[in-house]
Amino acid sequence: KNEVEQSPQNLTAQEGEFITINCSYSVGISALHWLQQHPGGGIVSLFMLSSGKKKHGRLIATINIQEKHSSLHITASHPRDSAVYICAVQPSIYGGSQGNLIFGKGTKLSVKP
């Protein structure tokens, strides 16, 4: 079982819909990252958070440390939001190499016009 699980694996939505992507993890963390990967490969960091909620434009990320769960929400979705969304966690291992993110497999989102 992967230490970082995302759901759903694939998601198709109509333009304008509200979208939620979930991430659950099993290790103690110092931070959680949401990344976006467009076709062609390049990855962009969307959020890095360790508590609460962050908002950037139409994107909202929340995290519940006690429940080891995070969600990424997209409001008023648009075809240009079509991409793979990847959740990654930074383990809080004292004395360990904390450069090592653990990645989920990603959620492929397709927004239809």
Place this chain on the structure above:
Amino acid sequence: ETGVTQTPRHLVMGMTNKKSLKCEQHLGHNAMYWYKQSAKKPLELMFVYNFKEQTENNSVPSRFSPECPNSSHLFLHLHTLQPEDSALYLCASSQGVGIGSYEQYFGPGTRLTVT
């Protein structure tokens, strides 16, 4: 544009070839990373460099040889690769590693095909 560039963007090589991937970051970061992304699998960390020193080698076969001449440049030298090494290779950089957490900035990747 993330401030991290990679060349080449696409590479086809035979199993007996030797080639190198190049990564450059223009962000003044101190840490650089190589990742491998295969189809249907999560990103896999290969190497981490912090202040030009390798701090992590994630059990990567010796046919992959990293080089970090300075904090802005990172190379991945490839030789006698196998077809299963075909993947997207991503470079990333961050301000640091260690206690706390640093946002990583990714390059566009090199799509490698081994024939």
